[in-house]
Amino acid sequence: MFAEKELLLVPGPTPIPPQVQRAMVRAVINHRSPAYEELFARLQEKLRRIFAVTGEVFVFPASGTGMLEAMVVNFLSPNDPVLMVSVGWFGDRFGEIAERFGAKVTWLKVEWGKAATPELVAEAMDKAPQPFKAVLLTHNETSTAVVNPVREIAKVVKERGALLLVDSVSGFGAMPLPMDEWRIDAVATASQKALMTPPGIGLVAVREAAWEAVKQAQMPRYYWDFRLAREFQRRHQNPYTPPVTLLFGLDAALDLIFAEGVETVFERHRRLRNLLRDGIREMGLELFVPDDAIASCSLTAIKVPEGIHGGDLIRQLRQRYRVEVAGGQEHLRGKIIRISHMGWVHESDILLALTALRHALQDLGWRAR
CATH class of the missing domain: 3.40.640.10 (Type I PLP-dependent aspartate aminotransferase-like (Major domain))
Structure with missing residues (x-):
């Protein structure tokens, strides 16, 4: 586990x-x-x-x-x-x-x-x-x-x-x-x-x-x-x-x-967003919103690599790695996953999620470019 x-x-x-x-x-x-x-x-x-x-x-x-x-x-x-x-x-x-x-x-x-x-x-x-x-x-x-x-x-x-x-x-x-x-x-x-x-x-x-x-x-x-x-x-x-x-x-x-400070909370959310987006790019994956200027500090949407269905990726993350993320909605169902970094979330959580994501994708046959 x-x-x-x-x-x-x-x-x-x-x-x-x-x-x-x-x-x-x-x-x-x-x-x-x-x-x-x-x-x-x-x-x-x-x-x-x-x-x-x-x-x-x-x-x-x-x-x-x-x-x-x-x-x-x-x-x-x-x-x-x-x-x-x-x-x-x-x-x-x-x-x-x-x-x-x-x-x-x-x-x-x-x-x-x-x-x-x-x-x-x-x-x-x-x-x-x-x-x-x-x-x-x-x-x-x-x-x-x-x-x-x-x-x-x-x-x-x-x-x-x-x-x-x-x-x-x-x-x-x-x-x-x-x-x-x-x-x-x-x-x-x-x-x-x-x-x-x-x-x-x-x-x-x-x-x-x-x-x-x-x-x-x-x-x-x-x-x-x-x-x-x-x-x-x-x-x-x-x-x-x-x-x-x-x-x-x-x-x-x-x-x-x-106690943390409202502005400090906002800065933590910006930092977590950047950490996740940088990690996704380093893995060779594609962000659904490539423009950092309009990228949410609450969550990040990631395109699922070709040949993999988003539902299978979410299931692998949940069942093998105990990481729960969300899928896409409407015409994006199966095409993206969404990872939240809002609320009581910290750098260690994002690093763990990135590691789990890499392993789950590899389990499903993906290889980094």
Whole structure:
């Protein structure tokens, strides 16, 4: 056996630090008690700090997809014109959610493996027959390992008076995304990625300047209603039963991030990305995203060599070497593998993954050029 313990390198859920695991072992408390209110108030302060926002950060028992739906129903009304900037599978999902709730979606689709540009967004906005109410954008596209230039796109969007709603489920906590500074109106993320907590917590941060749009939105909502959630959060509670044990874990995870330093965490993710990409190139393999400027710091997509199916490679890594990685989606199924380096991941994990990858490929008949 190559390793006694599984090395989890999929883009969510990610490895859980022992401090977070220990925090979740404690007894559950009453979510209407002063003890919970103290926990939730503490969490709110930490979440505003990591989102770099002065507005609200809403906490729901949910996945990241739930948070995309929450942004749609809280900011839009039926027939609102919306620009969906999609660079992959999860961008398509975001736009489909908006369509199902009745928004009039104009699609700006970028080839998978490439990033959107502010010029493309500006052109799409300028030629639209009517102004867009909102632009929907993926920060980090998990299906392709591409990161979009959110700061530059945000400038274009705000100059044209539209809302900017950002899916940062797999980017948040691994790369900078200061909401107030970049004037991003809402950001959605979830606990199981760079925040190093098990799945089950969904988060949406809302810039205070965008709150008027929440009040005006006419899409049906109840569970996701930010107005109701805000009323409860003012007294440090939730409208519905929260995932108390997971919040214990998130509290501990945020402490770890702040102890390391947020900028240091970002730098570690950049360093791990570079280490993996350099190792892949040294092996003679091809990166799905060759341009370092748009390469994600959360995960890396690697083309599977000709003659090998990605599913066989993933199976070999799992069964013989105890390394768990992800495959491609849609037309990339079997053609790429995706290795995560977000959250509680370090240089030794990447070096082990590279070694396991080389051996697994050789097991399947590959020989380095």
